[in-house]
Amino acid sequence: xxxxxxxxxxxxxxxxxxxxxxxxxxxxxxxxxxxxxxxxxxxxxxxxxxxxxxxxxxxxxxxxxxxxxxxxxxxxxxxxxxxxxxxxxxxxxxxxxxxxxxxxxxxxxxxxxxxxxxxxxxxxxxxxxxxxxxxxxxxxxxxxxxxxxxxxxxxxxxxxxxxxxxxxxxxxxxxxxxxxxxxxxxxxxxxxxxxxxxxxxxxxxxxxxxxxxxxxxxxxxxxxxxxxxxxxxxxxxxxxxxxxxxxxxxxxxxxxxxxxxxxxxxxxxxx
Ligand SMILES: Nc1ncnc2c1ncn2[C@@H]1O[C@H](COP(=O)(O)OP(=O)(O)O)[C@@H](O)[C@H]1O
Ligand SMILES: [Mg+2]
Numbered sequence: 001x002x003x004x005x006x007x008x009x010x011x012x013x014x015x016x017x018x019x020x021x022x023x024x025x026x027x028x029x030x031x032x033x034x035x036x037x038x039x040x041x042x043x044x045x046x047x048x049x050x051x052x053x054x055x056x057x058x059x060x061x062x063x064x065x066x067x068x069x070x071x072x073x074x075x076x077x078x079x080x081x082x083x084x085x086x087x088x089x090x091x092x093x094x095x096x097x098x099x100x101x102x103x104x105x106x107x108x109x110x111x112x113x114x115x116x117x118x119x120x121x122x123x124x125x126x127x128x129x130x131x132x133x134x135x136x137x138x139x140x141x142x143x144x145x146x147x148x149x150x151x152x153x154x155x156x157x158x159x160x161x162x163x164x165x166x167x168x169x170x171x172x173x174x175x176x177x178x179x180x181x182x183x184x185x186x187x188x189x190x191x192x193x194x195x196x197x198x199x200x201x202x203x204x205x206x207x208x209x210x211x212x213x214x215x216x217x218x219x220x221x222x223x224x225x226x227x228x229x230x231x232x233x234x235x236x237x238x239x240x241x242x243x244x245x246x247x248x249x250x251x252x253x254x255x256x257x258x259x260x261x262x263x264x265x266x267x268x269x270x271x
Contacts, residue, residue: 001119001122001124002128003129003148004131004149005130005131005148005152006018006130006151006153007144007145007171008154008155009136009167010156013191014154015135016132016230017047017191017230018152018189018191018252019035019131019132020035020047020230020235021229022252023089025237026256027088028250029257031127032090032127033126033127033130034089034091034126035048035132036091036115036130036132037091037092037093037132038115038131038132038133039140040098040099040134041134042094042095043132043230045093046233047235048085048091049085049086049233049234050093057093061081062093063092063094064100064101066115067098067115068104072117073118078122082122086233086234090126098140101140102138102140105139111143112146114143115143116143116146116180131147131148145171145172145175145180145183146179149182150183150184150185150186150260151184151185152186153187153189154190154191156190156191156192157192157199157200157204157207158199158203162207162210187215188207188215189220189252192220192222193220193221194221194222195221219248220248220249221245223236223245223248225244226243228240237249
């Protein structure tokens with residue numbers, strides 16, 4: 001099982017969109033995929049068409065309960081946290097209750113490692129786990145980074161995108177030295193790229209010069225079908241499989257497979 005955290009302290013760069021569409025693309029390739037909605041805004045949960053508490057998810061438990069549980073979660077109880085969505089990928093869902101969790105977590109001595117422990121218990125059930133995160137470096141994001149083998153950083157081609165990458169690299173260094181030495185950078189994925197825009201091209205050139213191989217060769221283009229698909233609670237691969245967005249995410253998933261295979265999970269990526 002490879003655990004990949006999607007992170008960038010900036011909001012609106014495509015973390016949730018990448019989690020959803022890479023997850024579905026890998027599931028189409030025959031992998032067993034679990035997505036975890038680690039953001040109290042619960043955009044990923046709605047994108048997958050899951051409403052906790054409503055049919056057919058009446059009995060679904062949500063991520064906040066994993067963080068709040070005083071006992072280890074195993075056996076039959078563990079099953080109650082995993083929903084199978086219409087698209088076939090599995091999900092640990094969230095709702096607003098997750099926003100109250102951080103406050104409580106501070107008093108737990110193992111506060112950084114709760115998610116990691118839970119995922120260790122389902123190691124054999126999935127090939128890829130994607131952890132979506134909120135746009136900040138709070139305890140929810142720290143938990144996701146402590147649980148991960150690698151980090152994928154979506155960026156939009158803007159003037160300040162490099163600053164965001166520098167920040168996330170510093171965070172990764174800190175997580176590595178304190179809790180999770182196996183954490184590597186899987187890569188930086190350019191999103192909402194428009195080749196017609198000079199700024200997009202310039203920023204991509206700068207990113208390539210600065211990041212080298214850490215920059216994905218695949219770029220996700222700005223594509224209306226991608227934005228529309230979330231409103232329809234379908235991945236872009238289901239919403240319009242001939243769209244540019246569907247093709248981009250399918251190609252990015254292929255590159256992700258190559259990168260996870262080459263990096264071999266526990267080895268450090270070149271960054
Ligand atoms: N490649 C794309 N083309 C068009 N719209 C996109 C693309 N990627 C993301 N979006 C839109 O941009 C907005 C922010 O994306 P989102 O994945 O929610 O960002 P984040 O999770 O980082 O906050 C959403 O409305 C989404 O539909
Ligand atoms: Mg998001």
